[in-house]
Amino acid sequence: MASMEMEREHARKRSATQSEEEHPVPLIQGSVAQYFRGSTPTITQERFDKLILNFIIQGLHPLHTVERPEYRDLFREILPSRHLISRRTLGRMLEDEHLSMKSKLTETLSKQNHVCTTTDAWSSNNKSFLGVTIHWINQENLSICSGALACRRIIGRHTYDVLAEMLEDVHRDFNIKDKVTVTTTDNGSNFVKAFSVFAEVQRTIQDREEEYEEEEEGHPVFINVTDILHEEEEDYSLPPHQRCACHTLNLVATRDIEDALTQSEPFKKISRSTMGKCQALWNKQHRSTQASDIIKDKLGCQLTVPSPTRWNSTYHAMERLSICILTKEQDLQETCEKLQVTRFKAAELTFIREYVQVMAPLAKALDVLQSDRMAYTGVLVPTISILVEKMERMKHETNLHHCYPLVDAIISGVKQRFGYIFQDARLLIASAVHPMFRLAYIPSGKKADVVSNLKAEVNQLQTQSPDDHMQTDGEDPTVDSDEVPGYFPSLKTTVLNEVDSYLQSTETKLVNAFQNLPMMKMIFLKYNTGVPASAACERLFSVGKDIFRPKRNRLSDANFEKLLLCRVNKHLL
Known part of the structure; x- marks a missing residue:
């Protein structure tokens, strides 16, 4: 009997389980307000206000957002226990946040x-x-x-x-x-x-020493104190100046290229006709929504429209057209017909491809110089050197039909506008102390001077703080009784050869390259702290x-x- 009762009980449980599976009880989802009103501890008022401030700043919202009815209704519903700050309070919090940021940055x-x-x-x-x-x-x-x-x-x-x-x-x-x-x-x-x-005017150690010698040998100079006292012009003090390399390269890509038009009449003719048709397409897309839809439908993408205020914009616009020529040339020609733009000739299509090919090294140099990660002073000389090398190689090795004058104009413009960097001792030293380059891109006639400047910098660091740099690991300064500590510090060979050790090394990673070269690291920090753009x-x-x-x-x-x-x-x- 007991066994029969147990079987009946198990049967009832199985039946109830099957009924629940066939007809499940619907779950009721609680509201957001019920969650915040529950027993779970909510955020503090201070934390809540901080999040609101962050929302306004990072979300680029107007300050009066906190007083909009929709905003206040939202938080009154989900967080009724929290006080909503006013526009004036938000302004005071912004002031405190700005002062905190400025203090930390300082x-x-x-x-x-x-x-x-x-x-x-x-x-x-x-x-x-x-x-x-x-x-x-x-x-x-x-x-x-x-x-x-x-x-x-x-x-x-x-x-x-x-x-x-x-x-x-x-x-x-x-x-x-x-x-x-x-x-x-x-x-x-x-x-x-x-x-x-x-x-x-920023000068190297060697320049300052030569200037000091000239002052000692020269005659005294008399200054009229009255003229100085009556001088009305304000005397401000600014640091040394570096012209933006990206802006200069952009001038090469725009103004200097115009010189190519005067050097070759065939290039001028093909350039004017091609650029005119390209500009007509860009104008159609920019000014007409119907034209924009036609371009999107036929080419599968929008054209890139150049902007005079953005570097590389013309190159990227021509690059997009070049891709369309390679993948959808017939569609591009049909698009021109629909938009009532004269179809591109075969020579003009070739010109677009060659233009992109010639301008690519310059566009790459622009990207390198405006990069956040590579924005060291020492990058400038190698970048311009590589650009000139690529353009020279393209001139002699690439089979171009139309754009040889463009190559000549770029080479001429770069050499004219950036010729000074190969005479600037500060820029050459910055390149030399960057482990990725060392002396590889220093002009052969300048290498000896750069090495001499580096050794002069090391010598000055030794003179300024001999106790910090003269002693090497494992040395005991009290062992050598022939020296008076701190008065006749010996110039250890290992320290004097920091420059040679660095130049002979093949390590390119920054941290590893200066691991056992503390003075070279200090020189790197001194000369490479300067962005080229x-x-x-x-x-x-x-x-x-x-x-x-x-x-x-x-x-x-x-x-x-x-x-x-x-x-x-x-x-x-």
């Missing part, structure tokens, strides 16, 4: 011996601003670190003295006036004049454009700068 910069800055001017919504970014090398892993210092309103004309005063004020605010090794700007005449009038300012203005939109033109200059700097310097907060 503290970080105080630990650096060498920094560099970039600066440029930008206009939006009938207002002008001066942007300043800063860069330094991490002393542990030798990677490049960056931050934004300012984006301040320029009132009135952008004259050279106004820019000099504003830049000096920014450097002084962050206590880096004596640490800036170089400031990189574009080729604007106002910036060039500001630095030509107020900038210091001002692309960082362009990136700063790109973010600024998203904040200072036309519908936000009532945003105050102070709040705009705080929002911009807090967003760009997020990694410092």
